[in-house]
Amino acid sequence: MTSLDAHQVGGRGPIARFVAAVTSYPKHALLLVLLFTVGLGYCARNVRIDNNFAQLFSVDGAEAELRESYRKQFGADDGLLLVVLSPEHPEDPKFGELLAEISEREGQKPEMRRVDSAAATPVIWSDEYGSTFLAPAFGPKAPERGFEERVKTLDASLIGGGRLMSHDGKHFVIAAELRPEIDSYEKLVGPADLFREDVDRAIQDSGIQVAHSYAGIPFTRLGAIASMQGDLLKLAPLTTAALALLLFGFFRRVLGVVVAQLTIGVAIVATAGVIGLCGDDLNQITIIYPVLLMVVTVASAVHLYHRFQHERALGLEQHDAARVASLHVTQAGLLTSVTTAIGFASLAIADVKVLHGFGAYLAAGVMLSFLAVSTVVPACLSLFGDRMVRPRLVKEDRALTWLGSLTQWVSAPRRARWLTALGGLAFLGLSALSSRAVYDYRLSDNLNPEHPISRGNGILDERMAGIVPVELSLRGAPGDFEKPENLARLAALGHDLERKYDMPKAISLGAALEELNYRATGEREIPKTEAEVSQLLRYAQASDAGDLLRELGNADYSHVRLRTNTHDGGARYVVQLQAEIESLAATRFAGTNVEVAMTGEAPVAYHGMNELSRELMESVLGALLAVVVVIGLVFRSWRIALASILPNLIPTVCVLAAYSLSGAVIDPLPGVAFCIGLGMSVDDTVHVFARYREELSKGGSSRDALVRAMNGLGGALVTSSVVLGVGFLALTLSSFDMNRMLGVLGASLIGLALVCDLIFTPALLSLLPLSKAKKTARFDAELPSTPAAAE
Numbered sequence: 001m002t003s004l005d006a007h008q009v010g011g012r013g014p015i016a017r018f019v020a021a022v023t024s025y026p027k028h029a030l031l032l033v034l035l036f037t038v039g040l041g042y043c044a045r046n047v048r049i050d051n052n053f054a055q056l057f058s059v060d061g062a063e064a065e066l067r068e069s070y071r072k073q074f075g076a077d078d079g080l081l082l083v084v085l086s087p088e089h090p091e092d093p094k095f096g097e098l099l100a101e102i103s104e105r106e107g108q109k110p111e112m113r114r115v116d117s118a119a120a121t122p123v124i125w126s127d128e129y130g131s132t133f134l135a136p137a138f139g140p141k142a143p144e145r146g147f148e149e150r151v152k153t154l155d156a157s158l159i160g161g162g163r164l165m166s167h168d169g170k171h172f173v174i175a176a177e178l179r180p181e182i183d184s185y186e187k188l189v190g191p192a193d194l195f196r197e198d199v200d201r202a203i204q205d206s207g208i209q210v211a212h213s214y215a216g217i218p219f220t221r222l223g224a225i226a227s228m229q230g231d232l233l234k235l236a237p238l239t240t241a242a243l244a245l246l247l248f249g250f251f252r253r254v255l256g257v258v259v260a261q262l263t264i265g266v267a268i269v270a271t272a273g274v275i276g277l278c279g280d281d282l283n284q285i286t287i288i289y290p291v292l293l294m295v296v297t298v299a300s301a302v303h304l305y306h307r308f309q310h311e312r313a314l315g316l317e318q319h320d321a322a323r324v325a326s327l328h329v330t331q332a333g334l335l336t337s338v339t340t341a342i343g344f345a346s347l348a349i350a351d352v353k354v355l356h357g358f359g360a361y362l363a364a365g366v367m368l369s370f371l372a373v374s375t376v377v378p379a380c381l382s383l384f385g386d387r388m389v390r391p392r393l394v395k396e397d398r399a400l401t402w403l404g405s406l407t408q409w410v411s412a413p414r415r416a417r418w419l420t421a422l423g424g425l426a427f428l429g430l431s432a433l434s435s436r437a438v439y440d441y442r443l444s445d446n447l448n449p450e451h452p453i454s455r456g457n458g459i460l461d462e463r464m465a466g467i468v469p470v471e472l473s474l475r476g477a478p479g480d481f482e483k484p485e486n487l488a489r490l491a492a493l494g495h496d497l498e499r500k501y502d503m504p505k506a507i508s509l510g511a512a513l514e515e516l517n518y519r520a521t522g523e524r525e526i527p528k529t530e531a532e533v534s535q536l537l538r539y540a541q542a543s544d545a546g547d548l549l550r551e552l553g554n555a556d557y558s559h560v561r562l563r564t565n566t567h568d569g570g571a572r573y574v575v576q577l578q579a580e581i582e583s584l585a586a587t588r589f590a591g592t593n594v595e596v597a598m599t600g601e602a603p604v605a606y607h608g609m610n611e612l613s614r615e616l617m618e619s620v621l622g623a624l625l626a627v628v629v630v631i632g633l634v635f636r637s638w639r640i641a642l643a644s645i646l647p648n649l650i651p652t653v654c655v656l657a658a659y660s661l662s663g664a665v666i667d668p669l670p671g672v673a674f675c676i677g678l679g680m681s682v683d684d685t686v687h688v689f690a691r692y693r694e695e696l697s698k699g700g701s702s703r704d705a706l707v708r709a710m711n712g713l714g715g716a717l718v719t720s721s722v723v724l725g726v727g728f729l730a731l732t733l734s735s736f737d738m739n740r741m742l743g744v745l746g747a748s749l750i751g752l753a754l755v756c757d758l759i760f761t762p763a764l765l766s767l768l769p770l771s772k773a774k775k776t777a778r779f780d781a782e783l784p785s786t787p788a789a790a791e
Helices: 006-010 014-024 026-043 053-057 062-074 093-107 147-156 185-206 217-251 254-277 286-313 318-349 353-387 394-398 402-410 413-434 452-463 484-501 509-521 530-541 546-552 571-588 601-635 638-643 645-662 670-696 702-733 737-767
Strands: 080-087 112-116 123-126 132-135 172-178 210-215 468-475 559-566 595-599
Touching: 014 026, 014 318, 014 353, 026 254, 026 353, 062 468, 062 559, 062 595, 062 601, 080 093, 080 185, 080 217, 080 452, 093 112, 093 172, 093 185, 123 147, 123 509, 132 509, 172 185, 185 210, 185 217, 210 217, 210 452, 217 254, 217 286, 217 452, 217 702, 254 286, 254 353, 286 318, 286 353, 286 670, 286 702, 286 737, 318 353, 318 601, 318 670, 353 670, 402 413, 402 702, 402 737, 413 645, 413 737, 468 484, 468 571, 468 601, 484 509, 484 530, 484 559, 484 571, 509 530, 509 546, 530 546, 546 559, 571 595, 571 601, 595 601, 601 638, 601 645, 601 670, 638 645, 638 737, 645 670, 645 737, 670 702, 670 737, 702 737
Parallel strands: none
Antiparallel strands: 080 172, 080 210, 112 172, 123 132, 468 559, 468 595
């Protein structure tokens, strides 16, 4: 074995000094990492999973401000705890008693604003003398009527039809509205669990057969969080086991597997600590950060292991091999980490709020992962060396592998030109196809179709009003909505929505006054004069309809609402619906000073999701631009900068084109896999460039240096890609649709990135050769003088 003196091993520069410190004092370095991890782990103790999708995906601006003011005025439209009851015999009086019992008990709870049901919410009835009165359609307080008449009356009512009962009378809903301050996971989970327990117990004690499912936005949020937590508990050990088996298969050492897994753990815990320090929680986007850190950490560890094998095969002692390998890989790793972090940090300027935290936390996580790998793995290699990585023979290390042969074939001048031309044409064609890829998101996609809450949501969407609330905010001057003409326009707008979009009856001040006027005069229309309207309003406020009117407008009648529902057709549908409804409302209120806007959780969140789709792809392109610029500056070569573009773009456009051709829709949340895929492909590309420059400095032609670089580095590229591909494929075992899509996208992108780096990168470098004289002083100054460099 060859031993190097301090000057030969040390090199120059800050990276060399850092590596020297870590490998010279490995136990101290590991102790510092432990203390650092424990400290940040303590900061992560309060990090939770939350998914308030309106707050997450809202976009700063007028829409978000309107949503907040509307929420303060009228309460939240996403705070309904819903249970769908499907009795075997809905005509049984015991079922009405059950509805009344649950409604009364839930209505007495302090966290409930109100509870509506067929046994609690009054509708208009007529007696045998032609007089009208208010009473529920079912339950002990309902008038003596036959079942069919009850169903018909409730279905024709303003509130009941499609909301509290399906049109055929087979499904019923109890809707418990939470107070608006209950707007986070911690505040929601208690009331929701108690609601569920009370309903389950009441149904069990009733002695009648009633199938029931919970539904609505709050239960969907809770179900999604439970699915996320279940996936973490199930997939974490599976993924860990898969990675461990593969790493053991490649390096034949248990200790090497353990060190890699511990390094991943350090990066994940440290990043969670940063999230905790910021007082934030995990959400649907940031919860995938462990996947990205797994990508970065395992790839860097694999490169270190392979380079350590190479240096040992060349005859260096264990300690010196650890230092030389660490120096070479840490230089390239720093560059890949910085470029990836810049790409993610650029998301901080995005309009969608969730991308701010996503970009900042992942940028921090990438750099923490780099520090973990650059400290833990070199220190352990210095201490344990061959106990972590199987030694390789000199003959085995220098033999021309299939990767070296492939590089020779690809880099032949004529063939390289053809491959580059084909790659360029493929990129143009795939780009045209990928531009037609469709992004969409549905709240229902948070859960699998087989989930019990999905069944409840399905009944609401298919048989009843739908789970997506439609809220219109109408603002004017004080007294504008005491004027008969404006109230008539408001009622007519509701009828427009019913006819054009098959929505249930819209609830508004105009519609309520129509119903009250019908109750008083038998005519379902708005009174003709302001005096008659004022009289009807005073009568309503003094009756049991007063609470409803107060929820539909403010005290001076300058701001009113219109409420209805629609099915969950996805972000594209809701955003298009918003544009059409606002256009329809503008026509209805033309010539007035009334401003109409569709607001609430759904349009704000779904508009944010559409923005998320666009900004994710913009971030991918922005990150690539940052990568190209930084690579060009660090390597001081425009040729290398140009050579980095094609191999890193083709994987993304290829996957997008495949989705476009298949007609499949890409959920924006798993769409973050494109950011991960870019990070992985850039990581491999930079390692190729760094090794190519190193081999070029040893002499020979540019093509010979390229073949030597790929021959020595290709094994690390393949190993890291296989390990990470399997890690992503483990996500396809998830019970969460979005995780499964993330697994497919991630594995596809990593596989394509490997192919591009093995084919297009060598071809481009052979067409854009670098001369040995044009060395990169800033980059090469770090390199040590070793026997490896002399051979």
